[in-house]
Amino acid sequence: MNSIGEECTELKKKYDDCFNSWFSERFLKGDHDDSMCAGIFKVYQECVKKAMKQQSIDFKEVDKDVLGTDNEFKVPPSESSS
């Protein structure tokens, strides 16, 4: 898959590979130390943020959390239970 910034795609692939093996081999097995991919993530992030800035993406909107907050949409009660 491509990155939003063409120049970041190589970094993204490297990071994704690292993340996917961390997720399978460590995280799902109970090891929650996420330092394994921290280095490559930082470099990749810098690239993506620069690319997003060039495309004038609103960082504030992206940063906003919805999942797990009061703003999250709630599933309406089903008809059988109401």
Place this chain on the structure above:
Amino acid sequence: MARYYENTTTFNYSWEQVARGYWKRYPNPQSTHVLSEDTWSRQVKDGCLYTKRLLTKTNRVPKWGERFFSAKSVKIIEESVVDPDKKVLVTYTRNLGYTKVMSVVERVEYRPSGPGQTIAKRSAWIDSQVFGFSRAIRAFGLDRFRKNCNQMVSGFNHVLQGMFPRAPAAHAPPVAHALKEMREAAAAARATASALAPVQRS
């Protein structure tokens, strides 16, 4: 009022497999509309993995919708939480920008259901605030979402199949191989026998 839609899908893969496959969903033959995918933030908190990703997708709208939606692509924010102990993966997706024209919010919860099976409960809210057109836009959005659902599922299944080949498919080649070997051995034996036959006769 936003239009609400929900459906449930069962994947014939364990929850761990679905969770692992989730990050590799794109690209797949059904995802040609997904242009890019990036991780914006990621952290482990209280044993759960929180991720926020930014996706860009092509924006396919009918002719009448072009006056509201001229953008060729749309940006999507995907938040997710993976709880490996409770075995729950929740994803929450919303479009970035153009939310007054049409906002599509999708929440999917993946949980184990029986051995080697995962159930995905999908909820979606589709809204529009364009005066005089909101009903039509909501109906269009809902219809497009419904159609995309099937594609999402078959695309995800395609990726899962590639990562974790199904048992019958995995067993088929060895059986076929064994049969081929047996046939070859039989043919070789016949050839040997017929070669030997004249010798024995004489």
